[in-house]
Amino acid sequence: MTGLENTAGVLVLLLAVMNSDQFASRPRNKGLFRAYMREFLNFDPPVIRRAVMLSLATAGMEGAGLMLLLPLLTLAGVFDKEGGNFPFGNRMLTSLKLDWNLENALVIFVVLISVQAWLVLLRDRVTRSLYLRFTDHLRQRLYESLAYSRWSFLIGRHSGEILNVLNSEVQRISVGTFFLLRLFTLSLLALTYLFVAFRISATLALLALSTGMLLWLLLRSSDGSSRASGGQLGQANNRLFTLTQEFLSALKLIKIHGEEASNIRQFNSAVTDVSRRFLDFQKSWTRAQMTFRVGGACALALLSYAALTLMQLSPARLLAMIAIFAKLLPQLSDIAGGRQQLLHMLPAFSAWRDLMRASEANRAPPTNDATIPLEQHIVINQVRFQHPQSHLTLTVEHLKIPAKTTTAITGVSGSGKTTLVDVLSGLIAPDSGSILVDGVPLEQLPGWCKSIAYIPQETLIQGGTLRDNLLWGNTAPSAAEIRQALEQSALSALIEKLPDKLETHIGERGVKLSGGEKQRLALARALLRKPQLLILDEATSALDGDNHRQLLDTLRGLHGNMTILVVSHRHEELAGLIDGTVFMEDGKVGPWRPALADS
Numbered sequence: 238m239t240g241l242e243n244t245a246g247v248l249v250l251l252l253a254v255m256n257s258d259q260f261a262s263r264p265r266n267k268g269l270f271r272a273y274m275r276e277f278l279n280f281d282p283p284v285i286r287r288a289v290m291l292s293l294a295t296a297g298m299e300g301a302g303l304m305l306l307l308p309l310l311t312l313a314g315v316f317d318k319e320g321g322n323f324p325f326g327n328r329m330l331t332s333l334k335l336d337w338n339l340e341n342a343l344v345i346f347v348v349l350i351s352v353q354a355w356l357v358l359l360r361d362r363v364t365r366s367l368y369l370r371f372t373d374h375l376r377q378r379l380y381e382s383l384a385y386s387r388w389s390f391l392i393g394r395h396s397g398e399i400l401n402v403l404n405s406e407v408q409r410i411s412v413g414t415f416f417l418l419r420l421f422t423l424s425l426l427a428l429t430y431l432f433v434a435f436r437i438s439a440t441l442a443l444l445a446l447s448t449g450m451l452l453w454l455l456l457r458s459s460d461g462s463s464r465a466s467g468g469q470l471g472q473a474n475n476r477l478f479t480l481t482q483e484f485l486s487a488l489k490l491i492k493i494h495g496e497e498a499s500n501i502r503q504f505n506s507a508v509t510d511v512s513r514r515f516l517d518f519q520k521s522w523t524r525a526q527m528t529f530r531v532g533g534a535c536a537l538a539l540l541s542y543a544a545l546t547l548m549q550l551s552p553a554r555l556l557a558m559i560a561i562f563a564k565l566l567p568q569l570s571d572i573a574g575g576r577q578q579l580l581h582m583l584p585a586f587s588a589w590r591d592l593m594r595a596s597e598a599n600r601a602p603p604t605n606d607a608t609i610p611l612e613q614h615i616v617i618n619q620v621r622f623q624h625p626q627s628h629l630t631l632t633v634e635h636l637k638i639p640a641k642t643t644t645a646i647t648g649v650s651g652s653g654k655t656t657l658v659d660v661l662s663g664l665i666a667p668d669s670g671s672i673l674v675d676g677v678p679l680e681q682l683p684g685w686c687k688s689i690a691y692i693p694q695e696t697l698i699q700g701g702t703l704r705d706n707l708l709w710g711n712t713a714p715s716a717a718e719i720r721q722a723l724e725q726s727a728l729s730a731l732i733e734k735l736p737d738k739l740e741t742h743i744g745e746r747g748v749k750l751s752g753g754e755k756q757r758l759a760l761a762r763a764l765l766r767k768p769q770l771l772i773l774d775e776a777t778s779a780l781d782g783d784n785h786r787q788l789l790d791t792l793r794g795l796h797g798n799m800t801i802l803v804v805s806h807r808h809e810e811l812a813g814l815i816d817g818t819v820f821m822e823d824g825k826v827g828p829w830r831p832a833l834a835d836s
């Protein structure tokens with residue numbers, strides 16, 4: 238960072254946290270706030286610098302406008318010469334070589350206000366786009382980090398939690414950042430007013446400042462509750478997202494079991510909880526502002542009294558002071574409120590940072606686009622793997638799967654078939670042992686996942702058209718390639734019958750397709766990848782007789798073109814299709830046995 242950026246950063250930091258000892262008194266707050274500021278200041282230093290400059294300029298113009306106020310009133314004949322004797326305002330007029338008359342002073346006043354309005358417009362545009370882009374940046378950084386993190390890390394997190402951080406927590410950071418920028422602007426303006434007040438009457442300004450500090454100290458008590466309610470709001474949002482996510486994924490089951498009412502109850506309670514947490518904070522926030530305003534009004538009355546009776550301030554100066562304090566008070570109350578908003582936002586930033594750190598610490602090794610050919614065999618030696626908190630240990634002494642064969646992986650439910658496939662495809666790194674593709678260790682093959690097509694039991698079908706689904710995850714296949722994939726997966730006849738052909742919309746998650754059609758669509762999409770290794774993980778088990786037979790016919794057609802693994806606990810149905818079998822029991826993986834010997 239340049240010196241100027243540092244200065245800008247320090248300015249933001251100083252002014253945003255006017256009462257920084259409050260943060261200092263809570264080390265976690267302080268550390269979190271620093272981390273947040275670092276993230277923000279490193280985001281786009283030139284634009285932050287511009288926003289700081291514009292805020293300084295608008296505050297300067299506001300100050301100049303105020304300084305002109307009293308000479309103007311004197312010229313207008315409202316006050317006598319003494320009341321209007323303000324060197325700065327007078328100097329401003331004389332330095333412009335203008336006659337000291339009302340018309341010129343009014344023109345300058347209008348010009349000052351117009352320039353200020355223009356600067357405010359520029360400042361607001363810059364700051365608004367700044368905080369919105371910062372929000373996007375946080376969201377995109379986290380998304381990218383999650384996308385590149387290890388599978389083992391992702392499956393350990395509830396998707397509701399991830400959704401909550403990506404959506405509502407980042408949104409709360411956005412609101413906090415808006416208040417940070419506002420706090421900065423307001424603080425500058427408040428300083429400007431105080432500066433002008435000092436020029437009018439230093440004693441009175443000092444008195445006002447001390448009263449303001451007193452009010453400020455009074456409000457410190459609500460800081461802790463702001464922070465705490467921010468944390469509680471985060472938890473309530475987390476529950477809401479988790480429930481929503483679970484509801485959506487279990488929709489069919491909920492309907493079949495008639496569990497709508499209990500789900501609605503849970504959801505309603507989560508929604509009310511979020512509102513309650515939010516209202517709790519709003520209450521303390523508005524209470525803080527009200528305290529400031531009422532206290533401020535009392536202080537203003539006392540100060541006016543003191544100024545008139547004890548200090549014998551001229552009416553002109555007194556009027557100017559009242560005008561300044563009347564402007565200053567709402568600003569101070571907004572500053573106090575803004576601080577509460579920042580404290581309230583910190584737990585959201587903490588949630589974002591924790592998830593970000595965890596996913597970065599679990600970053601998967603990089604992959605590349607080069608397809609790895611599989612010409613000879615996949616060999617697994619002495620592999621061991623245990624899922625966290627699982628009773629099952631996957632154990633492979635030695636397994637050799639010949640290339641271009643079709644192999645059935647069989648075993649009872651829970652014997653570890655999917656785990657074996659995850660290890661084979663590089664999704665899970667084993668605790669020990671080696672996996673060799675044509676003799677090369679998997680760790681040296683960053684493009685291995687690009688050579689694999691995987692079809693799970695629960696196929697991923699997206700909304701949109703048939704074509705959208707075919708192209709998902711595939712880089713621009715030609716029309717001939719699409720035709721061939723559709724032929725191979727026995728989908729051509731169906732598509733021919735549809736009026737919109739490949740442009741037919743299949744509804745959300747493909748609800749307009751049957752289970753078998755979805756599986757064949759998934760197979761066509763998989764074939765478009767031109768995989769070296771095709772894995773079907775119980776992909777046929779949910780299909781009825783016809784669809785099942787059709788899919789097996791398709792696999793028969795692919796036999797010998799690529800290495801195929803069919804995970805199934807009904808391997809007898811694969812007779813005549815497979816070259817070999819791997820049997821699993823309680824996590825132990827047997828050798829590859831030729832199909833003949835198996836039967």
Ligand SMILES: Nc1ncnc2c1ncn2[C@@H]1O[C@H](COP(=O)(O)OP(=O)(O)OP(=O)(O)O)[C@@H](O)[C@H]1O
Nearest residue numbers: 392624625627628629649650651652653654655656
């Ligand atoms: N994400 C996970 N986290 C923790 N443990 C897991 C996870 N996935 C699987 N396991 C453990 O591994 C065991 C085997 O699961 P796996 O899915 O590999 O078996 P499977 O043979 O494919 O079962 P099925 O035929 O029912 O699909 C499970 O019983 C569970 O203990």
